[in-house]
Amino acid sequence: MVNLTLKDLINDKKKFILVCLGLTTSILLVLFGVGMLNGTLNEATNIIENSSADAWITQENRGNALYGSYISGDLCDNVTNSLETDNVYVEKLIYVGGVVDHGNDFTTLQMVGINVSSKLLKPWDVVSGDVTDLNTPFTALIDESFKNSLPGVKIDDEIVINGVNIRVIGFCRNNKFFISSYAWMSLETAQIINNMGNGTSFLLVKYKSGSGYNLNQLKTDLNEIENVDIFSKTQISANTRDYMLYESGAGIGVGIMVVMGLFVSLIIIFLTMYSNVNEKTPEFGTLKAVGASKSFLYKMLMGQVGLLMTLSYIFGTILTYVIGFYISDITTMPIQLNLYLIIVFYCISLLVGIFAILIAIRKVNKIDPIIVFKS
Amino acid sequence: MINLNKNIVMEIKDISKIYGLKGVKVNALKNINLSLHNGEVVIIMGPSGAGKTTLLSIMGLLLHPTEGTIKFGDTIFDKDSKQSELTKIRRNSIGFIFQTFNLIKSLNVLENLELMAKISKGNNNGYRDRCISMLELLNMGQRLKHKPKHLSGGEMQRVSIARALINEPQVILADEPTGNLDSENGHIIGEYFKKIARERGTTILCATHDKRLEFCADRIIHIEDGSLMN
DSSP states (O other): OOOHHHHHHHSSHHHHHHHHHHHHHHHHHHHHHHHHHHHHHHHHTHHHHTOOOSEEEEETTOOSTTSOOOBOHHHHHHHHHHSOTTTEEEEEEEEEEEEEEETTEEEEEEEEEEOTTOSSOOOSSEEEEOGGGGGSTTEEEEETTHHHHSTTOOTTOEEEETTEEEEEEEEESSOEETTEEEEEEEHHHHHHHTTOTTOBSEEEEEEOTTSOOOHHHHHHHTTTOOSEEEEEHHHHHHHHHHIIIIISSHHHHHHHHHHHHHHHHHHHHHHHHHHHHHHTHHHHHHHHHTTOOHHHHHHHHHHHHHHHHHHHHHHHHHHHHHHHHHHHHHHOOOOOOOHHHHHHHHHHHHHHHHHHTHHHHHHHHHOOGGGGGOO | OOOTTSOEEEEEEEEEEEEEETTEEEEEEEEEEEEEETTOEEEEEOOTTSSHHHHHHHHTTSSOOSEEEEEETTEEEOTTOOHHHHHHHHHHHEEEEOTTOOOOTTSOHHHHHHHHHHHHTSOOTTHHHHHHHHHHHTTOGGGTTOOGGGSOHHHHHHHHHHHHHTTOOSEEEEESTTTTSOHHHHHHHHHHHHHHHHHHOOEEEEEESOGGGGGGOSEEEEEETTEEOO
């Protein structure tokens, strides 16, 4: 049986292709922004999510992983002395930014200083090298993305981090935040490079199994200690995501990009459908005259918008993956989409499309079928 | 002559239509009474502006009258009738033929007819075969896959007639159906009208200036200044 929705839509093939191209571009903009924000949020918290710590202790008013937190050696001692070793296990973690000097230029990196025999946090996706080799001073296990700024870098090469020569002992994958790759090193090496003495960025706390210990007890036990804040893993993860979303400007920037993309879609659909109804006023009048119900006409218009948006969305998603993969590869910028986001933004795009045809629908409503007799 | 034994399919009583144009009232129709019988061809003639199209629009349930009633079967419509009710009757019981054919440009000949099945929401079993038979009956069997832009005026009007007939309406309303056709095609259309009315019992009401169509009429009604003359 004839499909007027489709036939009418593709009757003018050039126009159809141009509209699809415009919509695909705007959807690319939307999905690219969403993917970048999602990737950035995931990477901002990867150090937290990959640790098995139950609680994080930070410098006072530095309640997320991205703030520069510093807890002095004395303060660390005060904390550990206030806690019963039967209840908890405590580890230092240094997580600070730095620069790699490669001749005439610098690139940023993120140093992660750990207890090499750590029970709470280790590099993930290690592709070469042995983590225990980090016990050797001035060594680092670095993310593969360093190869973008240091082409040809390999195991046993020396790189210059914050002016200190560091020997590469291995590589890992996807250990990075935004454009800063991680360089894993021993706590001692990180303390020396960053002039932190015996201090640290964070203290990671693991409740010992069977102890029944919890966050409230931890806060009670550290009640007397000043200049530190205590968070559960969930809290500090949420704080870090919130910081990226609302305070860093990344959320607003990407939000504007997404809204712009959706707005462009809205304008394209509005102009296309409104001009379509204008051009085909006699045809709509004829359909009304021969008995087409309002629902028949609405379904036709909405079907056309649904088809346009769906086709463009499919192309937009494929393009986002292709371009995103390419950009991630050459810039380390994270672009991560998942099925949930794809479905959510497909629904949002459809709603935008339906909103955009409301005026066209109003125009169709106003067409008087009597025009069929006005030749 | 009217065969009084034939059933009345449509009857309008005391129909008036007043248009308000920029504060000026125009009496387009004045107290019109008219009955259409089963299987007759009625032609309305009259000069431009006489009220032919307004009468056709009201009888086609496209326009509400200012006063009066339209009886279609057992249902009576007036100025307060709901648009949805009028649409339903148009969909199932009235066929339209237009001077400018008004075919859907993006659809081919067969699809223009099949579209009526979608609109009528009826039983679609065998609809395609019925469309093909109808088009063959009107000598359009060889042009099923052609789009309107590839048809001549006469061919487009035959498709338009097929479209009007496909849902087997009781009444067909035609507005200047030969207005864009040459005399040969005009005559063919007149022949079809006669044939449809005789063989199918369909009532045809045709508003036209074209005296060439008089040969197919059972009745000719003249309208002038919004009033029927005889």
